[in-house]
Amino acid sequence: MPRKPNYDRNELIDRSRDLFWRRGWAGTSLKDLEAALQMKPGSFYAAFGSKDALFELAMNKYAADGLARLKDLAKEHGPIKALQRFPKMAIKNDDAPAKACMLSKTLLELQAHDHPLAKEANQHLLTMEGHFAELFQRAQSSGEIDGRHDPLVLARRYQSDLLGLRVSAEREGVDAMAIAAEIADSLARL
Amino acid sequence: MPRKPNYDRNELIDRSRDLFWRRGWAGTSLKDLEAALQMKPGSFYAAFGSKDALFELAMNKYAADGLARLKDLAKEHGPIKALQRFPKMAIKNDDAPAKACMLSKTLLELQAHDHPLAKEANQHLLTMEGHFAELFQRAQSSGEIDGRHDPLVLARRYQSDLLGLRVSAEREGVDAMAIAAEIADSLARL
DNA sequence: CGCTTTCTTGAGCGATCACTCAAGTATATA
DNA sequence: TATATACTTGAGTGATCGCTCAAGAAAGCG
Numbered sequence: 242m243p244r245k246p247n248y249d250r251n252e253l254i255d256r257s258r259d260l261f262w263r264r265g266w267a268g269t270s271l272k273d274l275e276a277a278l279q280m281k282p283g284s285f286y287a288a289f290g291s292k293d294a295l296f297e298l299a300m301n302k303y304a305a306d307g308l309a310r311l312k313d314l315a316k317e318h319g320p321i322k323a324l325q326r327f328p329k330m331a332i333k334n335d336d337a338p339a340k341a342c343m344l345s346k347t348l349l350e351l352q353a354h355d356h357p358l359a360k361e362a363n364q365h366l367l368t369m370e371g372h373f374a375e376l377f378q379r380a381q382s383s384g385e386i387d388g389r390h391d392p393l394v395l396a397r398r399y400q401s402d403l404l405g406l407r408v409s410a411e412r413e414g415v416d417a418m419a420i421a422a423e424i425a426d427s428l429a430r431l
Numbered sequence: 432m433p434r435k436p437n438y439d440r441n442e443l444i445d446r447s448r449d450l451f452w453r454r455g456w457a458g459t460s461l462k463d464l465e466a467a468l469q470m471k472p473g474s475f476y477a478a479f480g481s482k483d484a485l486f487e488l489a490m491n492k493y494a495a496d497g498l499a500r501l502k503d504l505a506k507e508h509g510p511i512k513a514l515q516r517f518p519k520m521a522i523k524n525d526d527a528p529a530k531a532c533m534l535s536k537t538l539l540e541l542q543a544h545d546h547p548l549a550k551e552a553n554q555h556l557l558t559m560e561g562h563f564a565e566l567f568q569r570a571q572s573s574g575e576i577d578g579r580h581d582p583l584v585l586a587r588r589y590q591s592d593l594l595g596l597r598v599s600a601e602r603e604g605v606d607a608m609a610i611a612a613e614i615a616d617s618l619a620r621l
Numbered sequence: 622c623g624c625t626t627t628c629t630t631g632a633g634c635g636a637t638c639a640c641t642c643a644a645g646t647a648t649a650t651a
Numbered sequence: 652t653a654t655a656t657a658c659t660t661g662a663g664t665g666a667t668c669g670c671t672c673a674a675g676a677a678a679g680c681g
Binding site for chain 4: 645
């Protein structure tokens with residue numbers, strides 16, 4: 242009987258993710274969102290409930306996309322090449338809203354306030370870490386890298402390097418692609 | 432003839448640095464500062480001019496302290512051992528306001544808004560990078576590490592790793608000391 | 622003490638924050 | 652076409668933001 246929304250909810254979440262990713266949680270006001278989504282406050286709150294709820298949707302999509310890209314890479318190139326390509330892929334996209342990881346930005350911004358979104362960001366990072374570890378494990382099983390290292394230790398160091406790379410990539414005057422290449426190289430030496 | 436301030440300006444800047452470091456720029460309100468510094472708005476603005484001006488003072492002190500610690504380490508242990516110890520030192524202090532680097536937090540929070548403080552944070556990072564490079568250079572001259580690498584490239588990778596480490600250290604359930612040890616190890620293999 | 626100069630106080634400024642809600646509008650069914 | 656059921660609108664909520672300023676208090680000097 243009723244009326245349908247005249248927007249594509251999924252696309253609105255994409256746009257929100259881009260805004261939040263770039264500007265952060267506090268740095269994105271409802272006015273910014275209203276402008277980007279072309280929504281008046283009433284529609285916004287009917288559709289999403291709150292700024293935090295939309296941020297959560299946006300971050301979930303961000304995390305899901307990242308994980309999907311990693312899995313695609315692994316499917317196409319195998320575990321070790323996927324791990325080698327992933328850092329470059331993360332920083333080379335010029336029309337991405339930011340180079341730095343949205344999860345780490347959220348963590349750094351909100352952790353000190355004990356905001357639930359910080360815990361959630363950390364959880365997403367943990368999930369990624371787990372998949373990194375799985376890829377290291379597979380690379381060991383296939384003999385691509387030395388089997389004596391703990392895959393979880395490798396994964397943590399790898400993720401740490403990746404986070405550092407993506408912070409560095411956010412800076413001006415830093416050749417992040419060179420750092421990404423070095424990260425890839427160091428995997429070859431395992 | 433006049434009256435003296437009844438506070439220690441230097442200590443106020445220290446306290447501000449701790450607050451800003453932990454909570455970030457947007458996450459620290461003037462009410463927070465008034466409470467931490469025990470100052471009413473009038474005194475605050477007479478003493479510091481603006482929130483941004485105080486943030487700048489705080490960040491400058493943060494950067495100066497970091498640089499001083501690096502130089503002390505180098506003086507006491509020599510270049511390569513200093514570089515090896517620095518990461519552990521950065522994350523082990525339990526009563527520091529945060530594990531993550533205040534410069535990177537500032538950069539990530541304010542860069543998208545083209546805030547001058549972001550540029551300034553990047554400048555401080557550049558200064559650190561230069562001193563890392565100098566230490567790598569000295570380590571090469573003394574034969575402690577292979578002289579074929581570009582010290583500046585080594586410094587950038589090192590700083591990137593350091594930033595990643597300090598983001599990781601901010602997370603719960605991550606053994607950052609282990610990562611720091613690996614960073615130190617990898618320097619030994621140069 | 623009296624005067625000058627600075628520091629301190631705190632009420633309150635306009636702007637913006639996230640958010641609400643009553644009224645109006647469009648649409649799918651009966 | 653009439654009605655029910657959403658969705659959309661936008662003025663406006665109280666709270667908080669960074670910040671101002673006039674008035675009062677304190678300290679160094681004669």
